[in-house]
Amino acid sequence: MPEEVLIVGGGVAGCAASIALARKGRGVTLIEREPTSRHKVCGEFLSGEALEDLHALGIDVASLGAVPIDYVRLAAARRAAEAPLPFPAASLTRKALDTALIAEAVAAGVRVELGRSVQALNRTTANVWQATLDDGTTREAQTVFLSTGKHDLRGHTRPKDPEQWVAFKMYFRLTPAQTAELADASELMLYPGGYGGIQPVEGGVANLCCVVQQKHLARVGHRWENFLAKMQQDCPHLAMRLAGAEPLLAKPIAITHIPYGYVRRTTEEGLYCIGDQAAVIPSFTGDGISIALHTARCAAAAYLAAEPAPLFQAKLRSALLAQMRLAEFAADGLNNSLARAVLPFCLRVWPGVMRVTARLTRVAQNTAVAPQAVAG
Structure with missing residues (x-):
């Protein structure tokens, strides 16, 4: 008997989607390859948008020891410039955050399988998704949320990273x-x-x-x-x-091989791609966790509204594309030798530029992808 929803990957995006769906009474199984939460390559910055999403999921970051972040500084060579952040922010290790999210998923009724690795994910002739695990067993589901983070699943790889x-x-x-x-x-x-x-x-x-x-x-x-x-x-x-x-x-x-600037164009029926499998923003923005939560929330809403995965993925791309391109442009500027020499000096003269850039590269809550139900 196929499961209702299978979520592959138990990081921020996978857990967030599983919690949202389970709270709406959906049967959800989440498979995570790690047996326990661990430290990951992540800046661990929680923007205002991320804090709002985590609060809605029942995660109290303050009780986990999160550190408030009030300022951003930019340093190059011997110069540094500082500006206050235009939104509330905090910092929390991924190990602590992921542990709390897994616990919240279990509390919401999600069936969580830790220490299990999905080796392949294929669509069967019966239009059901079949996940093959590391021990050869399989799981079948009508709908899959792909949230494997920076690690690609065979058959569902993202483009190569040209900058390596x-x-x-x-x-x-x-x-x-x-x-x-x-x-x-x-x-x-x-x-x-x-x-x-x-x-x-x-x-x-x-x-x-x-x-x-x-x-x-x-x-x-x-x-x-x-x-x-x-x-x-x-x-x-x-x-x-x-x-x-x-x-x-x-x-x-x-x-x-991190494909910065990647935004997924499309997907297959019944396969919602979220987190880094949907979009990979340059790290300097500090928006990775926020995008993981944002895409999970939007995908869960789309699924609950019976919006087909390909339509959801196209709308998500349209909503994120401008922000991603701006972040890519800014990242290219940071790698310019002239910019590294003059940018801190310029920002000390006009620190407001940092605040404006911080705002423009955020995932705005009002750009949520509104689900559209499609009959049949």
């Missing part, structure tokens, strides 16, 4: 002086071939998350310690921030 981005994440315990200096800010660091961000998370820890093009990483021998040293050489502000800091992971978490 590599992302790293490391937690640090900063010195007391640098912890006080960082305070309630999210700092964006610019360097040749990429950019990075550092911000406080719960437990008095700082999250450094950074991206770099493969060709620049090759110049330092593809080694994290060499890349970290080069980042600090190119951006003395980061060197100052990490002076005397203690790394808290044995090695950084890393991921490759």
Whole structure:
């Protein structure tokens, strides 16, 4: 007997969609390949939109130890500029957030299977989706929500990343002086071939998350310690921030080939693609978690309104495209050597530019994809 809804991937988007559907009385099974929540490559920034969506899902981020973020700083070479954020924001580790979302999904009545990996997802001749798991067993469902994050499922891959981005994440315990200096800010660091961000998370820890093009990483021998040293050489502000800091992971978490700027054009009947499987915004915007929640909420509403998945996916693309293209344009500017030299100086003169950019690259709640029911 096919299940009503199968959700592949138990990250932010998958959990959010499962909770929304289960609360409406739908039978939902969620399959997640990890046996327990873990740290992931993520800037861990929660924008105002993300906070609203999480509140609606019953997630109290303050009780989880989330750190308020009130300012954004941009640093390149020896210059830095600061501006207050134009919306409430916070920072929380993905491990803590994912743990809370899984628990909320279980409480909502979702059947959660952890430590199970979907190896293939195919449409059968009976127009039912069949997921093949790592042990050879199968699950069938009329509808599937694909939410595997940055990891593609065989047969449902996204386009190759032409820039060949590599992302790293490391937690640090900063010195007391640098912890006080960082305070309630999210700092964006610019360097040749990429950019990075550092911000406080719960437990008095700082999250450094950074991206770099493969060709620049090759110049330092593809080694994290060499890349970290080069980042600090190119951006003395980061060197100052990490002076005397203690790394808290044995090695950084890393991921490759991130298709920044990707927005899915279409999908198959009964297959709703959400989170990074729907759109991948450049990391500097801090909007990844917000987009995961936004796409999950819109997809759940579309399914409940009997809106076909291909129509939903096309409407979602139309709603997100302008924001994504603006973010891509801004990301290209950050990788320009002239921009790295003059941008912090210009922003110190006119910090309002940072506030405007922060607003324009957000997922606006009023751009939700309104579901359209289609008879039959």
